[in-house]
Amino acid sequence: MGNNISLTLKVWRQNDAQDKGRYESYKLEAVSVDSSFLEMMDILNEQLVNEGKEPVAFDHDCREGICGMCSLYINGRPHGPDDDVTTCQLHMRKFKDGETITIEPWRSAGFPVIKDLIVNRNAFDTIIAAGGYTSVSTGGVPDANALPISKIDADEAMDAASCIGCGACVATCKNGSAMLFVSAKVSHLALLPQGKVEAARRAKNMVAKMDELGFGNCTNTGACEVECPKGVSISNIARLNREFLSAKFKD
Amino acid sequence: MGTFFGSSIGKKFVMSISGLFLVVFLIVHLAINLLLLVPDGGETFNAAANFMALPAIKFGLQPVLALGFIVHIIYAAIITLQNNKARGSAKYASGNKTKDVMWASKNMFVLGATVFAFLAVHIYQFFVPLQITHSAPELASGGHDTYTLVANALTCIPTVVFYVIGSLGLALHLTHGFWSAFQTVGASNNIWRKRWTVIGTVFAWVVGLAFSAIAIAMYFIGSCGGCN
Ligand code: HEM
Ligand code: SF4
Ligand code: FES
Numbered sequence: 001m002g003n004n005i006s007l008t009l010k011v012w013r014q015n016d017a018q019d020k021g022r023y024e025s026y027k028l029e030a031v032s033v034d035s036s037f038l039e040m041m042d043i044l045n046e047q048l049v050n051e052g053k054e055p056v057a058f059d060h061d062c063r064e065g066i067c068g069m070c071s072l073y074i075n076g077r078p079h080g081p082d083d084d085v086t087t088c089q090l091h092m093r094k095f096k097d098g099e100t101i102t103i104e105p106w107r108s109a110g111f112p113v114i115k116d117l118i119v120n121r122n123a124f125d126t127i128i129a130a131g132g133y134t135s136v137s138t139g140g141v142p143d144a145n146a147l148p149i150s151k152i153d154a155d156e157a158m159d160a161a162s163c164i165g166c167g168a169c170v171a172t173c174k175n176g177s178a179m180l181f182v183s184a185k186v187s188h189l190a191l192l193p194q195g196k197v198e199a200a201r202r203a204k205n206m207v208a209k210m211d212e213l214g215f216g217n218c219t220n221t222g223a224c225e226v227e228c229p230k231g232v233s234i235s236n237i238a239r240l241n242r243e244f245l246s247a248k249f250k251d
Numbered sequence: 252m253g254t255f256f257g258s259s260i261g262k263k264f265v266m267s268i269s270g271l272f273l274v275v276f277l278i279v280h281l282a283i284n285l286l287l288l289v290p291d292g293g294e295t296f297n298a299a300a301n302f303m304a305l306p307a308i309k310f311g312l313q314p315v316l317a318l319g320f321i322v323h324i325i326y327a328a329i330i331t332l333q334n335n336k337a338r339g340s341a342k343y344a345s346g347n348k349t350k351d352v353m354w355a356s357k358n359m360f361v362l363g364a365t366v367f368a369f370l371a372v373h374i375y376q377f378f379v380p381l382q383i384t385h386s387a388p389e390l391a392s393g394g395h396d397t398y399t400l401v402a403n404a405l406t407c408i409p410t411v412v413f414y415v416i417g418s419l420g421l422a423l424h425l426t427h428g429f430w431s432a433f434q435t436v437g438a439s440n441n442i443w444r445k446r447w448t449v450i451g452t453v454f455a456w457v458v459g460l461a462f463s464a465i466a467i468a469m470y471f472i473g474s475c476g477g478c479n
Contacts, residue, residue: 010344023344076348102345109339172349174357176337177259207260216337217259217330220431221356223349234434235441242437244260 004030005097009044011056012104014113017120021113023102037080037090038063038070057116063088065229068164071171072117073104078168078227086166086229106171110178110215123213124165124181130209131202132185134194153191160188162230169224169232175216180224182210183240184232190243200247207244260435262326267435269323270428276316277421277458284465293398297390300397304382324367331360355427362424369417376404405469414466422459426452 006029014021028047031040038060045055061069070087074080080090095101103117111119149157163184170178186203189195195202218237225234255261283303286296302308355362380387381395388396404410429451433439439447 012344073343073345076343076345104343104345107339107341107343109337113341172347174338174347175334176339177334179259207258211257211259214337215259216334217263219263219330219334219356219359220427220434221352223347223352226349226351233441235439235444238434238437238439238444241260241263241435244258245264245437248255248258248261 003033005033005092005095005099007031007040007095007098008100010100010102011044011117012113013056013116014105015115017112017114031092033091033093033095035092036063036088037072037074037092038088040092057118059118060088065089066164068166071106071119071166071168073106073171075102078106078171079166079229083226084229084231086164089229106167108167108170108173108176108215110170110176110213111167119167121165121167123215124167124178126213127178127182127206127209128165128185131198131205132189134189134198136194136197147193149192157188157191160184160191160232160236163188163228163232164230166229168227168229170215172223172227173216173218174221174223175219176214177218177224178210178215179218179237179240180228180232180234182206183234183236186240186243187236190239199243200250203240203243203247207240262330263435265322265326266330267432269319269326270432272319273323274425274429274432274454276319281458281461284462287398287401287465288468293396293402296398296401297394297396300381301390301394304395309382320370324363327360327363353427355423356431359424359427362420365420366417366424369413369420372413373417376410377401402469402473405466406473408470411466411470415463418459418462418466421462422455425455425458429454 006027009026009028010023011026012021013024026044026047028040028044031043035043038058041056041058048055059069059071061067063070065086065088068086070079072079072087074087074090079085079087081094082090105111105113105117106119106121107113110123111121114120161184163181165181167181169180170176186199186206189202190199220234220237222234225232256265283296283299286299287293289295377397377400380400381397385395387400390396405414430439430444430447433447434444
């Protein structure tokens with residue numbers, strides 16, 4: 001079958017957070033190149049269940065690239081060899097017949113492994129809870145032109161808001177830094193009038209929480225931007241630096 | 252909420268400002284070194300070098316420069332250690348194949364250490380005889396004959412090679428460091444990032460190659476060959 005490929009998978013298996021973990025190899029015959037990477041994982045798990053073995057645990061939810069649940073570090077890159085897509089949108093046509101695919105969890109001190117390929121990304125929620133919101137009362141729907149926002153700001157805010165919180169930026173960063181994520185969350189609010197009220201406090205609190213949770217110091221390697229499935233730009237990191245520094249200097 | 256200097260961005264701010272300060276120092280240093288090439292037997296260079304040894308500069312500016320280096324190096328060590336910890340001990344079996352990441356940006360500490368190794372030898376060769384032991388040759392008109400000191404040092408091939416390696420390490424450090432410093436203080440966006448990168452790359456290689464060229468030129472100008 002020209003449309004099918006056979007694969008060897010080298011998968012990280014780890015029983016729980018305390019377990020040391022190990023790699024295990026599995027063979028898959030006749031995987032359709034039209035299937036998605038997660039469908040391939042489903043096929044693997046079905047095979048494992050049929051053999052009476054424990055299936056591989058991995059994160060996923062929407063499977064359409066919008067929820068940020070899927071992860072997986074595939075052949076040296078978070079979200080695999082394709083650019084600007086999440087693992088759930090990665091297709092098997094990106095792989096060759098007979099290829100060995102290494103599948104690992106995100107590895108970073110801020111994201112401890114829970115089981116197999118699932119890591120604990122609660123740290124991101126904790127950072128959001130530290131200030132990634134606006135606390136104005138919303139009231140009724142405002143008039144469209146009551147609060148003018150420039151097209152440039154609206155576009156940049158929208159681009160920053162496209163961050164789905166997957167953590168690929170941390171996974172690829174040699175410094176284990178969460179700056180791309182935090183800068184996206186600070187930027188999409190800082191650019192809009194509704195977010196300006198709490199801008200200074202937000203930048204300070206979110207950065208403090210990020211540091212407290214043990215993420216690294218950004219040295220601007222730019223790897224995060226390359227691996228971000230949503231193409232969030234490191235210009236947001238410059239904005240976060242600006243927001244944070246001016247907030248601190250005002251104190 | 253933590254102190255400014257304890258925060259990640261605060262620490263990066265210190266790296267950035269101290270780094271940019273060292274960049275300014277480099278410009279002054281390079282300008283004076285270029286005078287070595289004025290073909291007057293070192294008269295102009297010696298005048299500039301002796302000016303830099305005036306008490307106001309020696310006791311006013313030198314401590315600031317030393318502090319700049321010390322702060323930059325201490326923060327570099329802190330940041331690098333914390334980042335290794337944040338990365339965690341578990342490594343990726345499949346390595347990191349992220350494309351388009353500049354090699355220099357991932358090796359700033361190693362490149363900085365190269366610059367530091369160079370700096371140590373450099374201080375021993377020139378700064379110590381000129382400003383501490385005063386064992387450097389004297390001019391008849393008073394002051395040190397720095398030109399002869401430099402010319403003699405650079406008659407030795409290993410020294411020249413060492414200087415070229417130090418200069419090129421510095422160039423690589425700055426191909427990333429220059430634009431990174433502006434990103435860190437927030438003076439960057441999608442347009443300015445490209446501008447700072449171009450300016451920084453040109454600056455880094457002009458500085459690195461100019462220092463190298465001066466060292467090589469002094470080797471060929473120098474008459475009394477050989478190491479001693
Ligand atoms: C003349 C000497 C030097 C100059 C002009 C210089 C310049 C710079 C600049 C401009 C930056 C960027 C700061 C930022 O990103 O915010 C930087 C970063 C850095 N430097 Fe230096 N530096 C020098 C020597 C050193 C030395 C001796 C070391 C350490 C052994 C060092 C280690 C580092 C490290 C680890 C970084 C952080 C990487 C980064 O943030 O991108 N540097 N340097
Ligand atoms: S910035 Fe990009 S890579 Fe990082 S969490 Fe958001 S979507 Fe994922
Ligand atoms: S499963 Fe929702 S983004 Fe991949």
